[in-house]
Every structure is written in structure tokens, then in C-alpha cells.
Amino acid sequence: MSRRPRAAVASAAIAALLLSGCASNGTSREAAAQVTALADGRTPFAAAAEPADVLGQRHESDSPDYTLRFPEVRGAEAFNRKISDFVSELRRQRLPESESSGAGGKKPVPGEYELDWQVTQNCRSHVSFLLHDRSTLPGAGPEAYYTKVLDRDAGTEIPAAELFTKAGQRELATHVLEALQRKGYRTSAHDAAHLSSVQVEAITTGTTVDGHGGLVTHLGSGIVNARGDDSVAVSFTGDQARDWLTAAGREWLNDSAPGPQLKAGQKIPEHVTRDRNDVDCAETKCVALTYDDGPGEDTPQLLDALAAEGVPATFFVKGTSIAGNEATLKRIAEEGHEIGSHTWNHPQLTKISRSAAEREHARINGAIEKVTGEKPTVFRPPYGAFAKGVPDGGLPSIIWSLDTNDWQNKKAPEKTVKAATTDVRPGDIILMHDIHKPSVEASPQIIAKLKAQGFTLVTVSELFGGELKPGQSYYSDERMEGSRHIPRWAG
Secondary structure, eight states, X not given: OOOOOOOOOOOSOOOOOXXXXXXXXXXXXXXXXXXXXXXXXXXXXXXXXXXXXXXXXXXXXETTEEEEEEEEETTOHHXXXXXXXXXXXXXXXXXXXXXXXXXXXXXXXXXXXEEEEEEXXXXXSEEEEEEEEXXXXXXXXXXXXXXXXXXXXXXXEEOGGGTBOHHHHHHHHHHHHHHHHHTTOOBSXXXXXXXXXXXXXXXXXXXXXXXXXXXXXXXXXXXXBOTTSOEEEEEEOXXXXXXXXXXXXXXXXXXXXXXXXXXXXXOOOOOOOOOOXXXXXXXXXXXXXXXXXXXOTTHHHHHHHHHHHTOOOEEEEOGGGTTTOHXXXXXXXXXXXXXXXXXXXXXXXXXXXXXXXXXXXXXXXXXXXXXXSSOXXXXXXXXXXXOXXXXXXXXXXXXXXXXXXXXXXXXXXXXHHHHHHSSOOTTOEEEEETTSHHHHHHHHHHHHHHHHTTOXXXXXXXXXXXXXXTXXXXXXXXXXXXXXXXXXXXX
């Protein structure tokens, strides 16, 4: 059997990853829908370097003649199980009769089967693998490509169906068909209306990022183009492809685009660590300031104000805000503030699948731990939307009892100050956003006014005396005299 050598796994440390994307692999891309013939079946859009934590598995047999190569990522057990199960199913489909035919000294089976792989993306949050499946065994199906995406922070696979919208899958397939026809390829479908669901799925699963912020679809001979023709790659610009993707898909795409380098020698700002006082909020007038969606570019200014007043806050961190603000996130933790999860992409969890919600939690929790060394202690569902059975990441769900609507008051921060201090009650959880500069600038006045009213400012966990329980939702601490009673949403 002929063997195609694959690139050796990188053994040295990888060069510094880009903050908002990856380095270009040098492949030229011009306008949208460029068609490239793949004479040997291998993609020209492979990543410049493979991750050092990616290993390779290899299974072989002489009769039938097959070699199965597939990736394995150190420490990503959930992802590895998915890949192993996928390869086992491919093997079962491709070799059901031929394996038994070659046993017991029977006549060798003609032909060969090979599964190989390449890395097409090696970025801060994602690693993408392109598996190439081809067979000349009797009854073999068409040559095929499969993209497998590792969410680095969660350690799990993001299925292709969760990267593309339903409409986006059909749009992608339509553009691929039209691009092939413009280049003179023979196609099995006359127009988009005649593309089968199997063809649309094959096009979707064979699509990966190209290292330039675009997408590239790999098609084996016989999928849409005629059997016997070369395999092809059809590439699209990010601007054209973006509308075909879900929020998770756009994150995947954005992570592949070239971006600015991490700043060399970037230092964590000087800070003052807050001493935790033993405050009994059942006996003391306590309130908790909470900030969502950060860290942002103005969060360091907020941290300076909190440090100057010697008060803590709870920060519900959004995953997409972390890149470029790692030093700020680490400072939040080191100064004694509480860090909570606010999911990665800020979806309404009640409107997405359970598996997608679980990946949201796994990704943000892993990212926070990676930067701060500690997992988040609390969770705030985006939009305050939750329901029984919706994954909460194994954390207490913290809602709020006093919404300042600061996002509506960006031109009138005095309204935010008034909302946070006029009708405040013991046990209140006050909602603001540190991604809005006016909210950050209003915070010193809010702190001063709350203190003048005799309130002690604490973290959310301190507000409840450390008695928060996973699976429970909290709006305010109702143990306090004069606290706000809020009806619970039964969900």
C-alpha cells in the first residue's frame, strides 16, 4: 500500500499565539469562492504549526489493507473520546465485509482504505482538524472530508451543526455548487434546489477555517463534483461566510483571523489586595455590587476606585471579553473580588440545546481558571433567563434585585447613580456593567452614597454568608430586616 507521509508532530513549544487570531500560513486568498484542485487530496490550507499537545494515533491492517490515522489531544479526554468513536464508526461503515473476507486465510481483499488528518487551525481558543477519508475497497463510498473542532477551554468538540445555522448550511452548499459550475466542473446537482440533504451535510462537515479569517470547503470526488474528478477546495472570504455561522461559528472564524501580537512584557497593574472581613450580613446592612460582561478597557479604572474605597465587587465575566484583558482579569482575582461566569458567547440558555449550554459553561469556566488559577464561584445567566433543567455549570445562579439599567443611561450616568442608591435595601444585588465607561465613572459616587446610607459593600458569596448552593437561584438576601422580597420564577 502506498503511504503518504504526514507532517511530524511539533515537539518544540509553539510560537506565541495571537491575541485575537492566528498567524497566517502564507496561503494566498483573493476574492470569494476560489476553487483549488487537490490532486493528492491534501489541503493547502494547513496550519503553519501543529500544537505541541497534539499526538497521533495509527491503526493498520494488511488484509484488508488499511491505515487509520487520527489526532489525539493531551488532556482533552472528552474530545478524544468523540474522535475515537467517530473513527470506529467510519471503520465499521467502510470495512464491514472486507475485514471478515480477509480472515482465516481467505483471498486478500483488493484495494486500500486510508484515513489521514491535518491541522487547519491552531489558535488561542480553537484547534481545527481536517480528516481525509478515501477508499478503493470494493463497494467503497466517495472520498470524504470531515472537520473536527476542539474548543480548547472546554476540552470538547464543537459539532459542525453548531457552527452553522440551518439556513447557513444551505447557503454554503449553494455557493459551493455555483463556484464549481463557474469553473466548469461536472456536478451531480443541476442547481441548489437539487442538492440533497446528504450533500449539504457533506459540504458542511468538510468546511474549515483557512487561517486568513475565511472558510474553505473540501469536497471529495463524487460528493458534488463528478466521480473521478480531483478533490477540490472552495474558499470564501470571512465577510461572505459570516452570515452562514452561529455565534459559536463566528467565534471560531474570528479566532482564525490574523490579529495583533500579545504585547511583550505586559505587566499586571500594581494593586492592593483587599483583606476579607468577617461580615455577618444577617446582622449588617449589606449590599453587593455586581458588574457584567467584562472585563473591559475601563475595568482597571473601576478596580482603582474599588481599591481606593476598600470595597469588593462581584464580576460576572463573559468569555469573549477575556482576550486582551487577561491581566485585568487576573488583577480582579488578586485584589480579592469575586469572579462569576456569564457564559462565553452570552446566549439565552433557555433557547439553545443542552449540549451547547454545557459547552458555554465548560469554556468560560476553563478560561477563567486558566487566567486566575481558580474556577468561578457563581454564575449569572445572560438576560437573567433560566429554567428548571437548564445547565448552570454546577454553580449557584445569581440574578439581581436592583437593575440600574446603566446600559440605557450611558449619556446620563447620574440616572445610574440615582437608580443604584435611591431605593436600595439591605440584601440587594445591584446590577451594572463594567464594559460601559459611564457606569465605571458613576461607581465612585454610588459607593460613596451607599456608604453614607450605612451600607456595607460585600461580594455576592459574602452577602449570603457562604451558603450559596449549586442548582439554586438567588435574587437578594431576604434574611435582612427591610430586605426586598422578590417572587421566584418557577421556570
